[in-house]
Structure formats: C-alpha cells, structure tokens
Amino acid sequence: MKLLITYDVETITKEGQKRLRLVAKACKDFGQRVQNSVFECDVDESQFVLLKHKLENIIDKESDSIRIYHLKNNSQQSTIIIGKITSYNVESLLMI
Amino acid sequence: MKLLITYDVETITKEGQKRLRLVAKACKDFGQRVQNSVFECDVDESQFVLLKHKLENIIDKESDSIRIYHLKNNSQQSTIIIGKITSYNVESLLMI
Numbered sequence: 211m212k213l214l215i216t217y218d219v220e221t222i223t224k225e226g227q228k229r230l231r232l233v234a235k236a237c238k239d240f241g242q243r244v245q246n247s248v249f250e251c252d253v254d255e256s257q258f259v260l261l262k263h264k265l266e267n268i269i270d271k272e273s274d275s276i277r278i279y280h281l282k283n284n285s286q287q288s289t290i291i292i293g294k295i296t297s298y299n300v301e302s303l304l305m306i
Numbered sequence: 307m308k309l310l311i312t313y314d315v316e317t318i319t320k321e322g323q324k325r326l327r328l329v330a331k332a333c334k335d336f337g338q339r340v341q342n343s344v345f346e347c348d349v350d351e352s353q354f355v356l357l358k359h360k361l362e363n364i365i366d367k368e369s370d371s372i373r374i375y376h377l378k379n380n381s382q383q384s385t386i387i388i389g390k391i392t393s394y395n396v397e398s399l400l401m402i
Contacts, residue, residue, distance in 0.1 A: 270388040278386040290374040
C-alpha cells in the first residue's frame with residue numbers, strides 16, 4: 211500500500227528536536243523523503259502496523275501531529291510537483 | 307476531487323516568508339489546513355486549474371517545493387491521525 215506521511219513535531223525543545231529526528235528516521239526505514247516533513251512509503255500490512263506503532267511511541271501526542279494518508283496506487287503518475295524536487299539526508303541536522 | 311497539498315517554502319529571507327504566507331492563503335481559499343504546511347482541498351476541475359496556476363506564480367521554483375496529491379474519495383475514513391489535531395489561523399504569523 212502507498213502511504214503519504216506528513217508530520218509537525220514541536221522543535222522548540224531539545225526533546226522535540228530529538229523526536230523530529232526519530233520520526234524522520236522511522237519513516238526513512240520504510241520510504242522516501244520528498245519534503246522536509248513529508249515521506250512517501252510503499253509498505254505491506256505488517257510494515258504498516260510496525261511503522262504506525264513506532265511513530266505512536268515516538269511522538270508527544272500533546273504537541274506533535276502525524277497524518278498518514280493512503281494514496282492511490284497510481285499516485286506516482288498523478289502527483290504534481292511545482293518547484294524544487296528535494297532529496298534529503300536524514301542524518302544531517304534538519305534545516306527548520 | 308480531493309487533494310492534499312504539501313509545501314516547503316524557504317523562510318530565511320523576507321521574500322520567502324511572504325511567499326509562505328501567500329501559498330497558505332491560496333490553499334486556504336480552496337481547503338482546510340491540517341498541518342503547518344499541509345492543506346486538504348476538495349475542488350472541481352476549474353478550481354484545481356486556478357489553484358495550481360496561483361501556486362505556480364507564487365513560489366520561487368529554485369528554492370520552494372509544492373506537491374499536490376490526488377487523494378482517494380474516501381480519504382476521510384482512511385486517514386490516520388496520531389497526536390495533535392491542529393487548526394490554524396492563516397492570518398496570524400506562522401510559527402516556524
């Protein structure tokens with residue numbers, strides 16, 4: 211199944227910045243970063259359950275937000291990109 | 307058609323911050339903000355063409371990035387939200 215994962219993680223505190231890195235790391239294990247806080251993932255059912263579980267255990271549910279969208283199978287063809295096509299190195303410090 | 311619009315706009319310069327506000331404003335005219343740089347829009351074909359045209363004319367294609375995803379019609383039921391459900395006032399200064 212094709213997923214789009216978008217997230218807002220509080221980055222004022224050190225803990226928040228750490229959660230941000232962990233969220234990116236967890237998503238990176240299952241897919242491709244396409245924007246600063248947006249990942250495209252193609253996973254099976256068990257990977258989906260695992261990824262969701264990981265994300266639920268990383269974030270602070272009071273201050274952070276993750277949205278997981280199920281994309282159409284042909285999303286690659288129908289997705290429109292305007293401007294820069296971005297590639298990221300999740301290990302490097304994130305430019306906020 | 308249901309769209310998900312995600313964007314990364316450079317915010318180091320004043321011009322970039324202005325573009326960020328204009329992108330949010332353009333998306334707000336057609337939908338609902340669900341995260342800092344993520345909007346859900348439900349538009350017809352002509353609104354889609356208009357919105358796309360507006361966004362293309364706002365951003366700096368070298369430094370900014372907009373992605374427009376076509377969502378499944380039942381995306382409301384299938385979208386998973388972990389953590390905070392966020393509502394925004396696009397007029398107020400964006401918390402970066």
